[in-house]
Amino acid sequence: MARIVITEFMDERAVDALRAKHDVLYDPKLVDAPARLHAEAAAADAIVVRNRTQVRGELLAALARCRVVGRLGVGLDNIDVPACEARGMKVIPATGANALSVAEYVIATAMMLLRGAYQATPEVVAGAWPRAALSNGREVGGKTLGLIGFGSIGQLTAKLAQGVGMSVIAYDAVMDSAHPAFAQAGVACVGLDDLVAQADVISLHVPLVDSTRNLFDARRIAAMKPGAVLVNSARGGVVDEAALAAALKSGHLGGAALDVFDAEPMPAGGVFMACPNLVLTPHIAGVSAESNERVSSLIAQRVLEELR
Structure with missing residues (x-):
C-alpha cells in the first residue's frame, strides 16, 4: 500500500477512490503549512497538487520516495518537470479535463464585457433607470475572436465562439498554418501582429515561459483595436498588469477579464483600483463543479495506474 499526499482541494469521490487502494492524507490546507507539508512529503509515494503547491526546491528535495506527481489542472509552471523526471518521478497533468470550463469562462466574460450592461443592479435597485447609458452595448455575433495559443482549450473556445456567431482567428x-487543427476547426491561422490588429476579443491560452512573459505589454496593448476586449485565463505574467490598467482607464480598451495574476492572491489595492469594465476572478476559470469532478477523477485514475 502506497502513501498519497493531496495538498489542495480535490473531489471527494476521487479521494475515496484513492483511499480504497492506498493510504491517503487529504488536507486541502496543507499547501499553506510548508513545514508540515515537507514533513509529510518525506513518506509520500505520490503527491497530488493544484497550482499553488510549488513542486521544486525544498519540497522536491523532501519527496525522497515519490514516484508520481498528479496535477489537478493543466499548467505545469508550479512544477519543476525536468527535475522531477530526473528523479524518476512521473508528472501527470489533467490534460483536457477542464477545457470546457475555461472555454465557457472566455465566452461568457467576453459577452458580458462587450454588452456592458450587467453591473447596473445597484442603480436599478436604488430606483435609477440608466437605460440610455446602457443602450450602446455590443453584440458578440459578427465579432472576431483572436486566440493566442491553439491547443485543446483554444480549439474548444473556438467552437463555442463560432456557435454564437463569432469568426475566429x-x-x-x-x-x-499547415497544422490540421486550423482547417478542422474552420479557424484562420494568422501572425501575432495581424491577430492583435484584427480581433475584437483576444483570449490568451499560453504557458508562462520566457517568450510569453509580458507578451501583452504596453506596446502590444496599444496595438489592439480601440474598444477591444482582452481575456487572460492562462497565466499571470503574460499580461503587463500596469499597462492593462492604464489602457482601461484611458478608454482604449473596451474591457478585460483576468483570472490569473503576477501574484496570487493579488495584493489589496494596486493598479486595478477604479478600473472600468474589468472582471477579476481568483484563478477559477478552469474550476467548476463538473470540471473538478472530471479533473479529480482523471488524476485519481492515472495515479492509481502508476502505483500498481
Missing part, C-alpha cells in the same frame, strides 16, 4: 507559436 488564431496564432500559435508552435503550430504553422
Whole structure:
C-alpha cells in the first residue's frame, strides 16, 4: 500500500477512490503549512497538487520516495518537470479535463464585457433607470475572436465562439498554418501582429515561459483595436498588469477579464483600483463543479495506474 499526499482541494469521490487502494492524507490546507507539508512529503509515494503547491526546491528535495506527481489542472509552471523526471518521478497533468470550463469562462466574460450592461443592479435597485447609458452595448455575433495559443482549450473556445456567431482567428507559436487543427476547426491561422490588429476579443491560452512573459505589454496593448476586449485565463505574467490598467482607464480598451495574476492572491489595492469594465476572478476559470469532478477523477485514475 502506497502513501498519497493531496495538498489542495480535490473531489471527494476521487479521494475515496484513492483511499480504497492506498493510504491517503487529504488536507486541502496543507499547501499553506510548508513545514508540515515537507514533513509529510518525506513518506509520500505520490503527491497530488493544484497550482499553488510549488513542486521544486525544498519540497522536491523532501519527496525522497515519490514516484508520481498528479496535477489537478493543466499548467505545469508550479512544477519543476525536468527535475522531477530526473528523479524518476512521473508528472501527470489533467490534460483536457477542464477545457470546457475555461472555454465557457472566455465566452461568457467576453459577452458580458462587450454588452456592458450587467453591473447596473445597484442603480436599478436604488430606483435609477440608466437605460440610455446602457443602450450602446455590443453584440458578440459578427465579432472576431483572436486566440493566442491553439491547443485543446483554444480549439474548444473556438467552437463555442463560432456557435454564437463569432469568426475566429488564431496564432500559435508552435503550430504553422499547415497544422490540421486550423482547417478542422474552420479557424484562420494568422501572425501575432495581424491577430492583435484584427480581433475584437483576444483570449490568451499560453504557458508562462520566457517568450510569453509580458507578451501583452504596453506596446502590444496599444496595438489592439480601440474598444477591444482582452481575456487572460492562462497565466499571470503574460499580461503587463500596469499597462492593462492604464489602457482601461484611458478608454482604449473596451474591457478585460483576468483570472490569473503576477501574484496570487493579488495584493489589496494596486493598479486595478477604479478600473472600468474589468472582471477579476481568483484563478477559477478552469474550476467548476463538473470540471473538478472530471479533473479529480482523471488524476485519481492515472495515479492509481502508476502505483500498481
